[in-house]
Amino acid sequence: MAGILIYSDKDKLARELLTVAGLIADARGWEVKAACINNARQCQLLSAAGARVYQIENPAVLPADAANVAVALKEACGKLDCSIVLLSSDRRGRELAGRLAQVLGAGCLTDISAVKVEGEQIHCQRNALGGATVATQYIDGEKQVLAIVPRAFAPAPDRDGGSIDELQVEVPPSRIKLLEFQAKDSSSANIEEAPVLVVAGQGLNSQEDLAAVESLAQKLGGELACSKPLATDKKWLPEDRVIGLSGKKCQPDLAVLLGISGQVQFTVGIRDARVIVAVNSDENAYIHQMADYSMVADLHQIVKELNDALA
Amino acid sequence: MNVVVAMKQIPDLQQIRIRNRQPVLEDIPWTMGAIDKNALEAAVQIKEAQGGKVVLLSAGNEELEDTAKEALAAGADEALLIIDDKLDEMGSAEIAKILAAAIQRIEKIDLIIFGEGSGDNYSGQVGSRVAEILGLPQVGYASAIEVQGESLRVSRSLEDGKELVEIGLPAVITVISGINEPRIASVTQILKAGKKPKEILDLSDLALDLGEICPVKTESNLAPESDRKRVAVKSVDELVAALKGENLIGR
Numbered sequence: 001m002a003g004i005l006i007y008s009d010k011d012k013l014a015r016e017l018l019t020v021a022g023l024i025a026d027a028r029g030w031e032v033k034a035a036c037i038n039n040a041r042q043c044q045l046l047s048a049a050g051a052r053v054y055q056i057e058n059p060a061v062l063p064a065d066a067a068n069v070a071v072a073l074k075e076a077c078g079k080l081d082c083s084i085v086l087l088s089s090d091r092r093g094r095e096l097a098g099r100l101a102q103v104l105g106a107g108c109l110t111d112i113s114a115v116k117v118e119g120e121q122i123h124c125q126r127n128a129l130g131g132a133t134v135a136t137q138y139i140d141g142e143k144q145v146l147a148i149v150p151r152a153f154a155p156a157p158d159r160d161g162g163s164i165d166e167l168q169v170e171v172p173p174s175r176i177k178l179l180e181f182q183a184k185d186s187s188s189a190n191i192e193e194a195p196v197l198v199v200a201g202q203g204l205n206s207q208e209d210l211a212a213v214e215s216l217a218q219k220l221g222g223e224l225a226c227s228k229p230l231a232t233d234k235k236w237l238p239e240d241r242v243i244g245l246s247g248k249k250c251q252p253d254l255a256v257l258l259g260i261s262g263q264v265q266f267t268v269g270i271r272d273a274r275v276i277v278a279v280n281s282d283e284n285a286y287i288h289q290m291a292d293y294s295m296v297a298d299l300h301q302i303v304k305e306l307n308d309a310l311a
Numbered sequence: 312m313n314v315v316v317a318m319k320q321i322p323d324l325q326q327i328r329i330r331n332r333q334p335v336l337e338d339i340p341w342t343m344g345a346i347d348k349n350a351l352e353a354a355v356q357i358k359e360a361q362g363g364k365v366v367l368l369s370a371g372n373e374e375l376e377d378t379a380k381e382a383l384a385a386g387a388d389e390a391l392l393i394i395d396d397k398l399d400e401m402g403s404a405e406i407a408k409i410l411a412a413a414i415q416r417i418e419k420i421d422l423i424i425f426g427e428g429s430g431d432n433y434s435g436q437v438g439s440r441v442a443e444i445l446g447l448p449q450v451g452y453a454s455a456i457e458v459q460g461e462s463l464r465v466s467r468s469l470e471d472g473k474e475l476v477e478i479g480l481p482a483v484i485t486v487i488s489g490i491n492e493p494r495i496a497s498v499t500q501i502l503k504a505g506k507k508p509k510e511i512l513d514l515s516d517l518a519l520d521l522g523e524i525c526p527v528k529t530e531s532n533l534a535p536e537s538d539r540k541r542v543a544v545k546s547v548d549e550l551v552a553a554l555k556g557e558n559l560i561g562r
């Protein structure tokens with residue numbers, strides 16, 4: 001019997017992959033197998049969710065070295081008779097996806113936000129043309145590597161039937177040396193969970209003006225977020241507050257977009273919000289077309305008035 | 312230090328219009344992917360510090376010669392272009408094989424730099440696939456690259472932290488847009504770009520073995536439906552009232 005294998009170095013994302021793998025496995029009468037690399041805690045978590053877990057303990061397989069992780073997973077696929085591998089589409093997972101697909105001779109799709117089994121085909125949805133469109137694609141062939149967007153699926157609940165077995169894999173010595181890992185402090189924002197997002201764009205005059213925007217976010221019971229240039233070019237806010245194609249995809253009840261032009265790479269991250277308010281001084285800015293309530297006005301003035309009105 | 316920068320020619324996304332949920336791609340000008348410009352800038356900075364050359368590598372349709380000029384003006388020393396209208400239909404697996412075959416024709420390459428994802432498909436596979444085909448180590452999502460003799464120190468930016476790694480050369484690196492601010496070419500650079508060496512190949516010039524590929528097929532590609540209210544609001548009072556009506560404030 002063939003199978004489907006899941007792998008992510010992150011426990012939570014691995015549990016999400018189990019959910020997706022379950023959809024595919026049920027349709028085919030397959031088993032869900034999970035590879036855990038140097039992570040005993042994850043073995044327990046996944047077996048508690050009903051997966052057949054294969055524990056790989058080998059210090060030469062470093063998450064930082066996509067090449068070696070790919071070799072390890074290729075061996076696992078061979079030994080466990082798996083033709084489909086599910087990975088998480090976070091940065092590590094996306095980097096690994098191409099490498100693994102190449103070693104396996106597999107087709108590959110990344111950034112998958114929805115999955116539907118249609119007979120022999122696994123139909124996957126992903127953004128295309130920078131987010132202007134959503135494509136439904138499938139891989140025509142047996143060998144498939146599918147990378148799934150974080151949080152697109154709920155983590156698998158606990159379930160019986162799990163098991164843990166050891167799996168030996170041989171990899172060449174790593175050509176990457178990990179010198180340092182600096183974890184982000186956990187106090188950083190979680191804009192994906194926030195019910196309200198107040199989002200600043202390049203229309204903001206200065207970093208000092210962020211204080212008023214943040215205060216508005218607080219009054220509305222939400223978080224401050226931003227467009228990409230505010231984080232990567234101006235460095236006024238950390239990257240984990242960026243909304244969009246290369247940032248986060250959020251679905252708040254309310255999104256207040258301030259001084260944002262509305263290019264697709266941004267809007268793809270916020271278009272699922274329930275209510276969108278846009279403030280932009282340019283009446284022709286595209287963002288007005290995708291707003292429920294739009295104001296052609298100076299954002300600084302509006303933020304000030306809103307802060308007063310909600311005080 | 313000889314550096315190859317792989318660039319993808321993409322339609323200018325700002326100019327794509329949607330009609331009946333279909334993207335309209337006719338008459339859209341072609342341009343260089345945005346993050347590819349960061350990859351190029353990273354390569355040029357390394358060359359300026361270390362000597363050597365920057366080779367621009369790209370595979371695309373017949374507009375590519377024009378698009379490549381932009382990159383030659385912004386600091387690439389020469390270009391290796393694979394031009395074939397069939398390329399627009401090809402997926403990441405095929406393109407990776409083509410780029411890898413082309414790289415193998417270039418003598419003494421120390422480093423190959425990609426953007427972390429293309430501007431249009433943003434799938435992020437090609438760099439990893441090329442690294443595997445060439446048997447090279449790779450580091451993705453670089454936010455800084457520092458040359459140290461025969462190896463590199465690369466900072467990479469991940470969702471949960473920052474990682475500093477050492478990687479021996481030759482190697483494949485993909486960069487994020489925050490790594491640098493791409494320079495704007497001056498008028499003289501633009502004029503000189505036309506005279507820089509260019510080698511143009513077509514697919515039959517490459518010893519290609521596309522081998523077994525499980526290709527990606529597209530069932531549909533449509534703009535998402537949107538049904539926003541699009542109410543023009545004239546004052547903050549009006550906005551506050553509307554949000555109260557939506558049960559979003561004063562809950």
Ligand SMILES: Cc1cc2nc3c(=O)[nH]c(=O)nc-3n(C[C@H](O)[C@H](O)[C@H](O)COP(=O)(O)OP(=O)(O)OC[C@H]3O[C@@H](n4cnc5c(N)ncnc54)[C@H](O)[C@@H]3O)c2cc1C
Binds near residue numbers: 227247269281300431
């Ligand atoms: C592969 C790729 C991935 C990308 N990923 C992302 C992503 O994840 N997230 C993202 O955001 N971008 C992303 N981008 C960049 C994206 O294309 C845009 O450049 C970016 O979203 C623009 O940000 P902005 O709207 O804040 O700035 P701008 O486009 O500069 O717009 C600023 C707006 O502010 C308005 N304005 C100016 N002054 C005022 C004022 N006083 N009051 C009110 N309005 C004012 C202007 O009219 C203008 O419309 C990506 C690009 C690429 C190529």
